[in-house]
Amino acid sequence: MRFLTIPSLQLAVIFLIAVVGMAALLANAQSPEALSFIFGLMVLGFAGTGLKEFRPGAGAAAGQGDPQDPDTREARLERELATIADLIQSHLEASGRYSHALAQADRNLPVSAAPEKVRTIVGLLIEANEKMLHETSELSRNLERSRLQVAILRSNLVEAQQIGMRDSLTSLGNRRSFDLNLGKEIAEAQVDRTEMCLVMGDLDHFKKINDNFGHPFGDRVLKYFADLLLKNFMEGAIAARIGGEEFAIILPETRLEDAQRLTELIRRQLEAQQWMNAQSGQLFSNITASFGIVRLGEKDNDETLLRRADAMLYEAKRSGRNCIICESAA
Ligand code: GH3
Ligand code: MG
Numbered sequence: 001m002r003f004l005t006i007p008s009l010q011l012a013v014i015f016l017i018a019v020v021g022m023a024a025l026l027a028n029a030q031s032p033e034a035l036s037f038i039f040g041l042m043v044l045g046f047a048g049t050g051l052k053e054f055r056p057g058a059g060a061a062a063g064q065g066d067p068q069d070p071d072t073r074e075a076r077l078e079r080e081l082a083t084i085a086d087l088i089q090s091h092l093e094a095s096g097r098y099s100h101a102l103a104q105a106d107r108n109l110p111v112s113a114a115p116e117k118v119r120t121i122v123g124l125l126i127e128a129n130e131k132m133l134h135e136t137s138e139l140s141r142n143l144e145r146s147r148l149q150v151a152i153l154r155s156n157l158v159e160a161q162q163i164g165m166r167d168s169l170t171s172l173g174n175r176r177s178f179d180l181n182l183g184k185e186i187a188e189a190q191v192d193r194t195e196m197c198l199v200m201g202d203l204d205h206f207k208k209i210n211d212n213f214g215h216p217f218g219d220r221v222l223k224y225f226a227d228l229l230l231k232n233f234m235e236g237a238i239a240a241r242i243g244g245e246e247f248a249i250i251l252p253e254t255r256l257e258d259a260q261r262l263t264e265l266i267r268r269q270l271e272a273q274q275w276m277n278a279q280s281g282q283l284f285s286n287i288t289a290s291f292g293i294v295r296l297g298e299k300d301n302d303e304t305l306l307r308r309a310d311a312m313l314y315e316a317k318r319s320g321r322n323c324i325i326c327e328s329a330a
């Protein structure tokens, strides 16, 4: 077999190198592995924003423990992200080695290369390309595994955050969720110029109830009271347990008269509820609660509104308990 003249041979080999290189790039770009690699980069971006959302500080506040602890969800997520970063780094290094092999082949190709030498160089190039393809598919598998891990860890974190906002006994929002909601609802009501009320309720002589009937019975009363709040306040109301036997209900788009009417329904149902003394089997029905209600003013903020609602509740206790004091009537 005759070979081409020397300048044409050189051109042909350079062309061959370019074709092999392009083929490798195209193979990589069109293969699912390459897409997975790009997807992996997206995962890194997505996970990066996730980290912003789940600041270790916020996680710890939500009861998820010390982020330095190797077993926390944040720590596991960070380890997984570090693995992804390492995988991408190793892929970049492999790409660098591949480019280097191509450049080397180009340099090693003398102007008057013998056919044998050309064949060897092309063989080396094919080998480098195969190695590159193998490493890319390995990377793709590892990235997919990491992507799944990140998705699981992320969903666990969201769940943990939600649990951190809920009171485990009553399933109402806790103090933390109440504080967040109150600021948000006040801002919305002031921008939209809608009415908003805040109700604070506290079970009367609850310490005595615990002392007389035991803590588990007290817990039952707390749950019952929380259910009353959920049943009676309309959709949109945000009820929270903000202390031991203290509750707060944010009522967006609600007039003071309506807030008072609904609270009165709750007060009466609690007062009328029959309970059984587990020891004696006797029925009794004197478990009650006191309430304070305020309406949001133009200049109110969460602190002033809460302070005034607390003052109304205090007034209700002072007035003999089992009653509601509205700010306007105070
Ligand atoms: P007042 O009418 O003035 O509100 O009197 P009170 O006895 O209800 O108020 P006090 O603050 O003296 O007592 C509150 C009690 O609530 C004391 C505490 O043991 C009880 N408590 C707080 N958290 C829980 C809980 O999760 N379960 C039970 N069973 N009791 C709780
Ligand atoms: Mg009380």
Ligand code: MG
Pocket: 202, 243, 245, 246
């Ligand atoms: Mg109290």
